[in-house]
Amino acid sequence: MSNVAVVGSQWGDEGKGKIVDWLSERADVVVRFQGGHNAGHTLVIDGEVYKLSLLPSGIVRKGKMSIIGNGVVVDPWALLAEMDRLREQGVELTPDNLKISENAALILPLHGEVDRAREAAAKGDAKIGTTGRGIGPAYEDKVGRRAIRICDLADPDFLKERVDALLLHHNALLRGLNQPEIDGAGVVEKLLEIAPKILPFVDVVWQRLEECRKTDKRVLFEGAQGAMLDVDHGTYPFVTSSNTISGQASAGSGVGPSSVGYVLGITKAYTTRVGSGPFPTELFDDVGQRLGERGHEFGTVTGRQRRCGWFDAVMVRQACKVGGITGIALTKLDVLDGFKELKVCVGYRIDGEEFDHLPSLPSKQAKVEPIYETLEGWDDSTYGARSWADLPATAIKYIRRIEELIDVPVALLSTSPERDDTILVQDPFHPKS
The missing domain is CATH 3.90.170.10 (Adenylosuccinate Synthetase, subunit A, domain 3)
Known part of the structure; x- marks a missing residue:
């Protein structure tokens, strides 16, 4: 028996949704390991259409654990909206079947503002064709060690410090783009308001996956986009802001490379x-x-x-x-x-x-x-x-x-x-x- 990582081999949109759903019925755990809500899967199950952006495809299957790994950048408002849509379709979502890595970085509204402002300022061939959802700026903050992570929502004082440090960078950038600056107090207020809705789902994901390894659970690692959008190996700079190839399944979920298994x-x-x-x-x-x-x-x-x-x-x-x-x-x-x-x-x-x-x-x-x-x-x-x-x-x-x-x-x-x-x-x- 093997775990399976599913990745795109072109520029994304290859039809991963159906294949991941087909495999997820036979898996015990489905892990999303990179990307943000700029990617989407469409699942058709018994005539019902489910559109997913952040949630792993296994979430529509009863008895499966779904995990959002640390390699994903999470827009908490988009995530809650997606969860609400699925609940309206009869899908059960609880902390028992959905777990979010405590060290995943957040996408904030300011990231979308920066994303759209930069794309609007770009001229001609310099335009990337971004979705404007803040994915790139969020990953930049992550590697720049400025990111707000999900675990930070549990500490209001520390959260305020992190937001102040983040805005020191972004407000300077917005000034340069002739855009209005962002009020830190408003950002903190919005995050503290949403924290109680997100924190119950937060977990130490690498430990959960280690337990799965020891008990021979089948794990399906689910990627987004495709190999030619990989930030290292794709058609740079016209790429996404994360690694989309199978090696990221390990780093983006907290398991060793030997645990990834078959790469589809x-x-x-x-x-x-x-x-x-x-x-x-x-x-x-x-x-x-x-x-x-x-x-x-x-x-x-x-x-x-x-x-x-x-x-x-x-x-x-x-x-x-x-x-x-x-x-x-x-x-x-x-x-x-x-x-x-x-x-x-x-x-x-x-x-x-x-x-x-x-x-x-x-x-x-x-x-x-x-x-x-x-x-x-x-x-x-x-x-x-x-x-x-x-x-x-x-x-x-x-x-x-x-x-x-x-x-x-x-x-x-x-x-x-x-x-x-x-x-x-x-x-x-x-x-x-």
Whole structure:
């Protein structure tokens, strides 16, 4: 038996929600280990649609413990609003089934103000395409040792000191952006008001996970975004503000690397991206529009339309190597139904030179020309297929070619948003079976 970490292998939006839900039914504990409420999962269970941003996907399953790890930046107001929405849908949330790491950093309203002010001040290509929810500034405060952490809510005097130190930095920044300064007393008042609603859920998460290890509980580590948005390994600076690869599952939850187990990379059968930044296989024609319409490519959190393009095997292979991905879950294969031919990017060309990886230098990333291999498409529907026998032969060839190009096998195949429309090739919780 193995624990499982679920990560995105592209730019996020690969369909992690359904896969995590599918796995969470068989897990005992689900841990969210990075990111903030700028990411979203949509779960469809027995016809009921659940939209999650901060809460782990296991929260909608009875009898599961859900954990928000220290690697997450938590907007307490957004968290309580999300909890209220789920309660209205009949989901039980108590300190018994939801635990928040005591050392997780908080996102404050001022972080969103700073985020939006900076993005508004940026010009042209300097705009990142941030959601404006304060994720970046909150992570900056964390590494700058200015952050307000959840445990600070339990000590009003210490909290006031921390807020004063935080505003020494942020008010100077806001002055430079010609924005109004923030009143510290108001920030403290809001935090103390919300503290009694949050503190009952706070726990020493690393100890809970150590107990799980000793009692052989199955743990599912849930990431947000995708590998190419990783702050170190993604298309910097057009990235998120945290590490999104599987190594963060360890640091962001408080367990050793050996406890992470099988790494499942969620991989869309084509490619999408939200926001600014390089996108080698992006399509601006009718094909790109068709992919977006058939795939319903709009962000769960922001509603922003996603940019669409052909499958980029170079990028996914790089994500698999950097992120230690054991197997992939290939999603949205059905969106490709009816295409006469499909293209897969097998290499890059930059100024006449061929590359088998995406260079880190932004000026080179901006010049990438994809080298395509053309594959035969299929007319038959793959929607709802639950076995290899249900798939057209050319669809199977497409899958096998992707496996060859990224050097990682397909462990799961998703053929619709419904959780049961899944072909299991290798069980991540029992990888040797």
